[in-house]
Structure formats: structure tokens, C-alpha cells
Amino acid sequence: MMTIPRACLMAGLLSLTSVAFVSCQSGGPPATAADGDAFFQREVRPILEMNCLPCHHGQTLPGRLNLTTRESTLAGTRAYLVPGRPDDSLLVTAVSRTGTHPKLMPQRDLSLTEEDIGTLREWIEDGAPWPSGPDGTLRPKPNPESPIPGT
DSSP: OOOOOHHHHHHHHHHHHHHHHHHHHSSSOOSSHHHHHHHIIIIIHHHHHHHTTTTSSSSSOGGGOOOSSHHHHHTSSSOSOOTTOGGGOHHHHHHHTOTTOSSOSSSSSOOOOHHHHHHHHHHHHTTOOOOOGGGGOOOOOOOTTOSSTTO
């Protein structure tokens, strides 16, 4: 019979526990509407406000896309946001700089990071939760990483 050193058993158990903990902490839809709204506020809102809202708000709207509220985003003339289906959402196609979208966004030297694109994909997969009312109204914010002042 083969014996396994106690240190190896403990290391293996610790590894399995770590994997289980990480997998429980990430992925899957938000447990509650409040969780979805919190994810939007913490992760999605800054991406949209700093990278998309400088152009997609107000009266002059490129592509007739207004990203100020969930309602205005869904009211667009095209499928910019399809909750639950990131691959069908033009928002993901445009910022991924792949696919058949005619223009790549944002239209400047600074692209979204893979992490930002992954966050948007996850948010849309989870149904694109977005608070209503003042908590869900977005405003353009300057992006400190942009080489262009004011964007």
C-alpha cells in the first residue's frame, strides 16, 4: 500500500478548497436584483461613462444610440443591447473591434481593455441589470487614461 505524505495531502486539500471558493465567488447571474444593480454601479457604469457617454448622450447621437438610461439604450433603432445575449448585442461587437460592426468604438486611440469587454459581456449575459431612476442615469465622465483631454 502506498502512503502519501501529510504535507501533500494538505496541499491538495488546500488547492481544491481554493478552486471551490473562487468558482463560488465568480460567474453565474447575480443572486438578487440588488446584486445586479451593485455590479452595474461598480463595474459597468464607469466603463460606459468614461468610454461611451462622451459621444452617446444628449441631442446629437452617433448611430442614434443614447446610453444615458437603460430605456434609452433599448429604444435604439438597432440591437445595441440584447439582455442575456452578448453575441447579439452590437455594443459588444463595436467595443470588441471585431465582427461586422461598421465602426469600432470608442472612436479614438484608446480601446477598451479585454477586462472591460469581459465585464460588459458578463453584465449582458446576466440580463444587463441597470437601476432605474436617478441611480441609473449616466453622465459622461473624463477618462484619466485618454490621450485626448475631456474624453
